[in-house]
Amino acid sequence: MKSEIKKIAVLTSGGDAPGMNAAIRAVVRSCAYHNLECVGVYRGYEGLIEGDFKTLNARSVKNLINRGGTFLKSARSKGFMTKEGRKKAYEHLKKNSIDALVVIGGDGTFTGAIVFNEEHNFPIVGLPGTIDNDINGTDNTIGYDTALNTVVEAIDKIRDTANSHNRLFLVEVMGRDAGDIALNAGIGAGAEEILIPEQDMGRERLVASLKRSKASGKSSSIVVVAEGDQIGKNIFGLAEYIRENLEEYECKVTVLGHIQRGGSPSCYDRVLASRLGVGAVDALLNGERDVMIGLVHNKVVIVDFKESLKGENKIDKDLIRVADIISV
Structure with a gap:
């Protein structure tokens, strides 16, 4: 010593x-x-x-x-x-x-x-x-691992309601500067789209993707949104934009908030x-x-x-590719 x-x-x-x-x-x-x-x-x-x-x-x-x-x-x-x-x-x-x-x-x-x-x-x-x-x-x-499991469990429950009512749910998760929770939980819970601060998807592209999903036969969708994503002013503004441009879905918002921090x-x-x-x-x-x-x-x-503390958060690009492929 x-x-x-x-x-x-x-x-x-x-x-x-x-x-x-x-x-x-x-x-x-x-x-x-x-x-x-x-x-x-x-x-x-x-x-x-x-x-x-x-x-x-x-x-x-x-x-x-x-x-x-x-x-x-x-x-x-x-x-x-x-x-x-x-x-x-x-x-x-x-x-x-x-x-x-x-x-x-x-x-x-x-x-x-x-x-x-x-x-x-x-x-x-x-x-x-x-x-x-x-x-x-x-x-x-x-x-991090516990938070991921908490988010996936919550989205699984939200999906039951989404499927029952043919709804689109926007689910906001924590991640002001990092999209790790959104990306991994989105894949794990089978989200149709995942919005993270490291990647600017754009509102128009999101709506186009949701329209393709609807045309392919999907009757409901889950979109996971990291709180730091810059696609809109906030998740409620994004929901309003989707309602105006995508009449096929009834759009709902769930903010998971601090339940992600708690638990065993x-x-x-x-x-x-x-x-x-x-x-x-x-x-x-x-x-x-x-x-x-x-x-x-x-x-x-x-x-x-x-x-x-050096540098910006480096998101796993392979995971982004996986999310794109399995959300078709």
Whole structure:
């Protein structure tokens, strides 16, 4: 071991994701395995500023692996966006003799960690916890698989109504900047069309495609729309455009919203979170800092924070082709 780290803090920040509790559990129990102290920080970076800490041990995290959300709570912190706020956070860490920090969250969480490290040279390791799957350097983020399954289950139920009434349903899913949920759930649920921010389909082309579907004998259709898609002002405006140009269908809108964040994590997310949590503690003990722990080709990897945030989301073009072929 290269480090003299004896005490590690862990927090969750940004939007909650299924599997965050499993990740916290893995960090805490990995600390116990290595005879390290572990401290939970409540309410993310806001709790770091206020010193809202609680000592955790292996028994503190029992019965957590199957729970959605995050028992440490999460919050957006305007205070941590200021130099004064970050200084208070650093002072609380030093006052409590904390040697390193594990943060679980998405791009906003990692951006805050980068700035904090630059100002205070404090060891931080991140775990990618976001349902959007929009972090580079890892094949999947914690919570993404569960969100996918939630969306597919919901669309399956919506399709029953669509088929019963010969309706067209527009189903909006999360993904402000990334279409991973929409694309994969759309394929998995058999959607006729999938609209994602990485690909501008255009309203006219969408209507033309739906007309072809109707002419081919389809009596109902499901269109999955990522919330960040720019095809219209919003999904309700898109629905109105379709109603004006496609009288063959009765058009309805369903916004799945925050049900995608909740629920018990899938087995995949529980295992992923456990592997990454153990990997975070291992990395800190080996002298790593300012990095994210990810999973690539089923191998745990270490990625520089800045690399994890670099570039736009890269959508799988093969999946787009698959979606086009099987929606005929």
